[in-house]
Amino acid sequence: xxxxxxxxxxxxxxxxxxxDLLKKAGYExxxxxxxxxxxxxxxxxTGFRIILAKPMDVPTYVEHGVADLGxxxxxxxxxxxxxxxxVLDLGISVCRLAVATLPDLKPDPVMPKIATKYPHVAxxxxxxxxxxxxxxxxxxxxxxxxxxxxxxxxVDIVSTGRTLKENGLVETEKLADITSRLIINPVSxxxxxxxxxAMIKSLSAVVEGNAYAMDRKR
Amino acid sequence: MTTPFMxxxxxxxxxxxxxxxxxxxxxxxxxxTEVEKWGYDFMATPALEYDDTVGRVSAITxxxxxxxxxxxxxxxxxxxxxxxxxxxxxxxxxxxxxxPLRLAYTAAxxxxxxxxxxxxxxxxxxxxxxxxxxxPYGDAEMIGLMVKLLKLSGLENISIAVGHIGFVDAxxxxxxxDQDCVNKLKNFLYEKNxxxxxxxxxxxKLSKDNRKRxxxxxxxxxxxxxxxxxxIQELLPQPYGQKVYQDATELLRLLKVYGVSxxxxxxxxxxxxxxxxxxxxxxxYGGNGGFAVCSGGRYDELLAKFDRPAPATGFGIRLDRLxxxxxxxxxxxxxxxxxxxxSPEHYAEAYYTATKMRSEGEAVVLQEQTGIADLKTYTKGFxxxxxxxxxxxx
Numbered sequence: 092x093x094x095x096x097x098x099x100x101x102x103x104x105x106x107x108x109x110x111d112l113l114k115k116a117g118y119e120x121x122x123x124x125x126x127x128x129x130x131x132x133x134x135x136x137t138g139f140r141i142i143l144a145k146p147m148d149v150p151t152y153v154e155h156g157v158a159d160l161g162x163x164x165x166x167x168x169x170x171x172x173x174x175x176x177x178v179l180d181l182g183i184s185v186c187r188l189a190v191a192t193l194p195d196l197k198p199d200p201v202m203p204k205i206a207t208k209y210p211h212v213a214x215x216x217x218x219x220x221x222x223x224x225x226x227x228x229x230x231x232x233x234x235x236x237x238x239x240x241x242x243x244x245x246v247d248i249v250s251t252g253r254t255l256k257e258n259g260l261v262e263t264e265k266l267a268d269i270t271s272r273l274i275i276n277p278v279s280x281x282x283x284x285x286x287x288x289a290m291i292k293s294l295s296a297v298v299e300g301n302a303y304a305m306d307r308k309r
Numbered sequence: 310m311t312t313p314f315m316x317x318x319x320x321x322x323x324x325x326x327x328x329x330x331x332x333x334x335x336x337x338x339x340x341x342t343e344v345e346k347w348g349y350d351f352m353a354t355p356a357l358e359y360d361d362t363v364g365r366v367s368a369i370t371x372x373x374x375x376x377x378x379x380x381x382x383x384x385x386x387x388x389x390x391x392x393x394x395x396x397x398x399x400x401x402x403x404x405x406x407x408x409p410l411r412l413a414y415t416a417a418x419x420x421x422x423x424x425x426x427x428x429x430x431x432x433x434x435x436x437x438x439x440x441x442x443x444x445p446y447g448d449a450e451m452i453g454l455m456v457k458l459l460k461l462s463g464l465e466n467i468s469i470a471v472g473h474i475g476f477v478d479a480x481x482x483x484x485x486x487d488q489d490c491v492n493k494l495k496n497f498l499y500e501k502n503x504x505x506x507x508x509x510x511x512x513x514k515l516s517k518d519n520r521k522r523x524x525x526x527x528x529x530x531x532x533x534x535x536x537x538x539x540x541i542q543e544l545l546p547q548p549y550g551q552k553v554y555q556d557a558t559e560l561l562r563l564l565k566v567y568g569v570s571x572x573x574x575x576x577x578x579x580x581x582x583x584x585x586x587x588x589x590x591x592x593x594y595g596g597n598g599g600f601a602v603c604s605g606g607r608y609d610e611l612l613a614k615f616d617r618p619a620p621a622t623g624f625g626i627r628l629d630r631l632x633x634x635x636x637x638x639x640x641x642x643x644x645x646x647x648x649x650x651x652s653p654e655h656y657a658e659a660y661y662t663a664t665k666m667r668s669e670g671e672a673v674v675l676q677e678q679t680g681i682a683d684l685k686t687y688t689k690g691f692x693x694x695x696x697x698x699x700x701x702x703x
Contacts, residue, residue, distance in 0.1 A: 154599065155599045156597075156598060156599020156600070157599065174501070175501065176501040176502075176503065177500075177501060177502045177503060177504050177505065178503045178504070179503070179504065180504045180508075272504055276599055277501065277594075277600075277601065278594040278598065278599055278600060278601060279599075281468040281470055281574055281594045282466055282468055282594055282595070284574065288531045291531070292531075
């Protein structure tokens with residue numbers, strides 16, 4: 092039976108690194124993919140289909156089974172808590188989830204406010220710390236919040252720290268290290284086991300060959 | 310809260326319209342008949358149970374339970390599964406009944422949903438419980454019957470993952486330094502987080518050998534059944550591990566007799582619930598849905614909580630997910646119906662005709678003609694229309 096594998100790939104920043112990894116693992120992507128505005132691309136030769144999705148939505152597509160597998164950041168997985176297999180740390184798009192604030196800012200003594208794109212992760216973190224805070228959900232430009240007095244701290248992903256620096260913010264605490272993960276729908280995993288296992292195997296080989304991923308394991 | 314719209318239902322609850330219900334009934338009927346043929350007795354239990362009894366032991370986490378107070382102030386729950394209520398009955402109302410007991414049910418279950426409002430909070434499940442049989446023959450019967458029902462309903466491409474919770478517990482306990490680690494590792498398996506499992510394993514202070522055992526274990530999902538059997542034998546050399554190895558070998562042999570062994574994917578990393586399961590557990594998939602359609606397993610310690618210790622195993626099939634996986638649209642929908650439309654003078658005549666047809670097994674609607682708003686659109690829904698009216702007679 093020739094079954095098609097559908098892969099949900101994140102648009103934007105992570106896409107290139109992920110595509111590169113797939114290429115190295117022997118999965119040739121359609122050439123037009125980067126230039127095209129199409130959201131679904133079928134590669135006849137290798138028998139798989141690619142969906143381009145917003146990074147935050149990748150786990151949703153995979154959980155519902157419309158994509159058999161996907162590439163998603165750990166930050167999104169922590170936030171969304173979807174019922175999917177997380178089988179492989181791809182070691183790409185390395186960054187961290189961190190708390191940042193203005194260096195001289197005194198936290199609001201009554202109810203400290205935290206601005207974030209990750210309300211569940213942030214609220215879980217501060218609950219575990221025993222700190223009571225108010226979580227304010229934003230969809231982007233989180234760094235703005237402390238500058239204009241909307242919140243006294245933020246929880247966001249930090250890669251180089253440049254955005255923080257340019258906005259005069261300092262990182263105070265790390266919540267988690269973040270990389271992209273290979274995720275799989277539990278049903279697809281059972282029904283298309285051979286193809287998926289082969290893909291995990293070849294991707295593992297590429298990841299292990301990646302010196303950076305090796306270092307991270309220490 | 311704002312006032313609901315008149316057509317609104319509480320979050321997660323849904324109506325089933327006739328077109329879908331008729332297909333659902335057909336599947337249910339077929340399954341019901343088959344389960345009875347295997348000698349299982351159907352029974353029912355109340356929708357509300359005490360939180361302190363059934364709520365406490367259920368496989369469903371506390372925050373997914375619908376809880377209410379009864380008139381005496383006791384906390385009651387809408388039943389989140391049927392296994393616990395049936396265990397309660399087996400230990401009370403059927404206490405004198407000799408084991409093994411074979412019981413079955415179709416029932417609506419209630420689980421509050423956390424994520425999206427659209428997910429069903431109430432769904433119907435058909436299931437069977439075999440109480441008192443400790444052997445792999447019992448486990449094989451459950452899987453065999455479950456597959457039979459899936460096939461009857463027209464599900465294609467069936468696959469059953471089979472794991473063993475007892476093995477997981479024993480292995481983790483043997484390797485991990487304390488219970489806290491065991492729980493964490495098991496939780497990673499439950500969350501299907503292989504990456505987390507491996508990272509946590511590397512962070513633990515373990516002997517080289519034990520670390521390798523954990524990694525081999527979590528990688529064993531990619532093995533075929535024979536390799537998995539070998540892994541079971543190798544990973545846990547203690548008597549319990551060897552017992553699981555023998556039971557698993559036996560189970561696979563029995564499932565071959567049932568003719569379903571090519572659907573079985575032995576996977577000891579499967580942890581579908583964090584609850585009362587103790588032995589073999591399984592989950593069934595197929596068709597074109599994204600979710601498992603059924604699950605089950607052995608729960609040898611649950612009955613003891615109701616003071617009648619006995620081994621037991623069972624399964625449940627979620628009918629909503631089954632319908633989705635089968636793709637109900639492709640199945641034949643509306644049953645055939647005849648309309649007998651009459652005018653008042655011909656009522657007796659029309660009534661006798663309808664009665665005669667009904668006694669012959671046909672579905673007949675008897676309708677007075679002036680009650681019909683638009684004859685043309687109304688009669689479209691019928692296979693056949695008979696007129697007992699002035700016009701048609703003259």
